Amino acid sequence: MTLKTFGLDQFGFLLFSLQWTLVLTVIALIGGGLLGFAVALARTAQLKPVRIAAASYIQIIQGIPVLMILFLSYYGLSLAGFELPPLIAAGASMTIYASGYLAEIWRGCIQAVPKQQWEASESLAMTRLQQYRYVILPQAIRISLPPTVGFAVQVVKNTSITSIIGFVELARAGQLINNATFQPFRVFLAVAALYFVVCYPLSQLSRLLERRLHVGSSR
Amino acid sequence: MSEVVVENVHKSFGALEVLKGVSLTVGRGEVFALIGRSGSGKSTLLRCMNGLEKINSGRIEIAGHALGEDAKALRKLRTDVGIVFQSYNLFPHLTVGENIMLAPRIVKDVAKTKAKEVAREVLQLVGLSEKFDSYPDQLSGGQQQRVAIARSLAMRPKVMLFDEVTSALDPELTEEVLMVMEQLARDGMTMILVTHEMGFARRVATQTIFMHKGKIWEQGSSAALFANPQTPELRQFVKSDVK
Ligand SMILES: Nc1ncnc2c1ncn2[C@@H]1O[C@H](COP(=O)(O)OP(=O)(O)OP(=O)(O)O)[C@@H](O)[C@H]1O
Numbered sequence A: 001m002t003l004k005t006f007g008l009d010q011f012g013f014l015l016f017s018l019q020w021t022l023v024l025t026v027i028a029l030i031g032g033g034l035l036g037f038a039v040a041l042a043r044t045a046q047l048k049p050v051r052i053a054a055a056s057y058i059q060i061i062q063g064i065p066v067l068m069i070l071f072l073s074y075y076g077l078s079l080a081g082f083e084l085p086p087l088i089a090a091g092a093s094m095t096i097y098a099s100g101y102l103a104e105i106w107r108g109c110i111q112a113v114p115k116q117q118w119e120a121s122e123s124l125a126m127t128r129l130q131q132y133r134y135v136i137l138p139q140a141i142r143i144s145l146p147p148t149v150g151f152a153v154q155v156v157k158n159t160s161i162t163s164i165i166g167f168v169e170l171a172r173a174g175q176l177i178n179n180a181t182f183q184p185f186r187v188f189l190a191v192a193a194l195y196f197v198v199c200y201p202l203s204q205l206s207r208l209l210e211r212r213l214h215v216g217s218s219r
Numbered sequence B: 001m002s003e004v005v006v007e008n009v010h011k012s013f014g015a016l017e018v019l020k021g022v023s024l025t026v027g028r029g030e031v032f033a034l035i036g037r038s039g040s041g042k043s044t045l046l047r048c049m050n051g052l053e054k055i056n057s058g059r060i061e062i063a064g065h066a067l068g069e070d071a072k073a074l075r076k077l078r079t080d081v082g083i084v085f086q087s088y089n090l091f092p093h094l095t096v097g098e099n100i101m102l103a104p105r106i107v108k109d110v111a112k113t114k115a116k117e118v119a120r121e122v123l124q125l126v127g128l129s130e131k132f133d134s135y136p137d138q139l140s141g142g143q144q145q146r147v148a149i150a151r152s153l154a155m156r157p158k159v160m161l162f163d164e165v166t167s168a169l170d171p172e173l174t175e176e177v178l179m180v181m182e183q184l185a186r187d188g189m190t191m192i193l194v195t196h197e198m199g200f201a202r203r204v205a206t207q208t209i210f211m212h213k214g215k216i217w218e219q220g221s222s223a224a225l226f227a228n229p230q231t232p233e234l235r236q237f238v239k240s241d242v243k
């Protein structure tokens, strides 16, 4: 086998694999967003058992490494007889990971809405659902934008963990090319640059949103 | 015809008993002022009246509704009982018009055109017609408080509760809010107001209640109560207030 050098073809492969990093990120944010939203609501529910269950979920997810979630869903489930394709296992574990963190971020945002807003809307005879829908969530969502976008940056970077189960995203593609070229410095510099190109604008967006929220009006 | 009946109400926060058997009756169209030292339980009493705080024992009937456990019945009661707080509590993400129309639209299913009509009417009542499309943070404190009053009025309440609604305002702004409340009183609204504005209580309230240590310490027609306090506590309170 002849050694290749890191050239356009290889860079093209990295770009192609970057797509899978992004796909995984989107899956994690949508899946984790839906699940995390439900958990955040449960975390602020009136029934104490519901709150405790949600808090436990968050504690557990945040208390174990993403890698373990990944191994559990990939090897664990295959031991139990389910043969999961890497994309499903990767998507599922990133979803679970994101849900635990988004739930906690959003719980904070819901609770950041002053309790007088609850009292005023309650006094106007709104149901709990109406309070969330028309008064609390619109304000909480505004507050949540900067930390949520900030967390998306973490997700982009953490998808690299799924390379361990053989899912070919950007980091895994870098390893494969390095195995063929033995030019680790060039290869991983290119990989790092690609992560940066995705993450940097997101970080900036998060900062911009935060400034916009702090300066000026409450709209 | 009594619009508000409070009977032997007790309320504790943990070990702290804040209301120690409070009873009062407010007739339709009457205006009651609640005065008393900080911590005497005025806000708590008011908040019990629309179920924001649960009472430990006693009975409350207001605008024809008995206060109870049932959530639906409680919401029914709240459509007839408006409350305005010291801190305005307007919804900051909605315009003035939207703030006022929201509850009639979603709670009482009022049609949009009708809700808008009502909003314009109550805004005119508080003298802020031109602020329909403004956001709360574009208004002064006094204007925000008048919008909060308008927002309550849009529900067509039978009883209005006011908890120190001018305490956060400068004197000039206080005046514009008090004028709105005085107008409401003249129009026959049944009102209970916690206030530190003794002059206003004397002028507008038919009855004044002096609360002390979780009890109604003294009660009477405002004129008599202020002119001739019976208890040393009230005498002390009235004296210390004349600054
Ligand atoms: N949610 C609560 N939990 C515990 N204690 C409370 C709560 N709300 C009020 N209290 C206590 O109950 C007592 C009465 O409070 P309340 O707010 O009714 O007094 P107030 O007469 O309205 O006083 P102020 O003039 O300062 O508004 C105070 O000692 C207060 O600390």
Ligand SMILES: [Mg+2]
Pocket (backbone or CB within 6 Å): B042, B043, B044, B163, B164
């Ligand atoms: Mg008070």
